[in-house]
Amino acid sequence: MARTPLWSAIAETLGAEIGAGRYAAGDRLPPEVQLAARFGVNRHTLRRAVATLARRGLVEARQGAGVFVTAGRRITYPLGRRVRFQATLAAQGARAQRTILGVETRRADAAEAEALAIAPGGRVHAISGVSHADGVPVAVFRSVFPAERLKSLPAALAETASITAALGRLGVADYTRARTEISAATADAAQALRLRLAEGAALIVTRGVNIDPEGRPVELGETWFAADRVVLTVAPEDGGFGG
Amino acid sequence: MARTPLWSAIAETLGAEIGAGRYAAGDRLPPEVQLAARFGVNRHTLRRAVATLARRGLVEARQGAGVFVTAGRRITYPLGRRVRFQATLAAQGARAQRTILGVETRRADAAEAEALAIAPGGRVHAISGVSHADGVPVAVFRSVFPAERLKSLPAALAETASITAALGRLGVADYTRARTEISAATADAAQALRLRLAEGAALIVTRGVNIDPEGRPVELGETWFAADRVVLTVAPEDGGFGG
DNA sequence: CTATATTTGTGCGTATGTATC
């Protein structure tokens, strides 16, 4: 008979209270020392319970400020031939924004070279950044482009934050998603910071290759979505479900 | 300048050593007290580092036995119109096995009734279980079926563990996936136990409705995949990957 | 703007329980 640990029972209790509305979205929970006193446990024990709730996305702890109940609305993100960030969010009444955090040109590793169908060790532009919906970060991404074909991509990106628009200037009028791999991971420190999540929170990970109309790869993209803010959907047939 | 916590630096070091092959798959790491001594930290601090690696799926701690490096091979699981567990694994040379852990008949909740297009409060059969590949648990699932139409499903499942076969006996010769939602989560205690993962490990979560050739929903299925053992793929065009 | 209190984050030490070998 495995008896449930204290921290687990406390997490259940607090989670249920949040669900029941005792603490509403945006509210601050009582300080850890008070909660520890209420449950009659050590602060460490209570902290483990709170960490569990944070990983589940129910609360968010901010050092010096407190532990806050998170909001909770989820964006639906359809996967298919055509994956467009801005258009998807606009259709759901959300304002999309992309921030480029870094651009570098370097040699491709083996996996990148294969995915982009370039020579091993060929040069690539690597772009990383964060995607926001209505000011809330929903994903971090890293994209790799063949540098030889898209020499002036960094310059184009300096003028427009939209990757679609930047590619358009370089003659890639259209692109489609050849294949998408989906996995999951837990947020590391850097991702947690960018996405305003607790470390260890669940992320949906996608890895996909975009190709131009001739079938040549133009982008290898990896995206880490905050799982408590996004749901991906896969529809076997394209073309709307009719709202 | 944010100085990195000790536990984080230690996790990086150990993770790199595992990646470099200093500890091979299946190997046991030195005991916590030894590792704590090696890094000159308290056992708590080392445990947090190990917990981080466990969440990432690099290691697995077994009480009383030790901390072991996990194997690492990943199964590819294509999502599409036709989602068949046994056939998918067989194509990759893995032996598929499904264990039914529980069958109950109860009233549908609002979401289930809507997904299955039955009257609110109508009865459903709920099946839960675990899927294994070559003896390794890769997913836990819960499926809900309309009980009125499939009255003897529990009996059929008692004779064959295959859901496809059981449905076949009840006149559902074929079914296809209407839509799939994908998210991610971290493993709770029960899921961690069934999947032999650390609590907090990353899970890929899918939720899908299967429909018969006439378009009537026959199953609402939720699956939690161990993210370090499975990759889902989405191909815009159907038609086998050949293999 | 500065000083102080509050609150979460990290880390050590110790003790005991429980599963495995």
Place this chain on the structure above:
DNA sequence: CGATACATACGCACAAATATA
């Protein structure tokens, strides 16, 4: 059975970030 090794839980202290007087 005993020895080993991971799991839980308590206590104390200080650092870092934030809020407040």
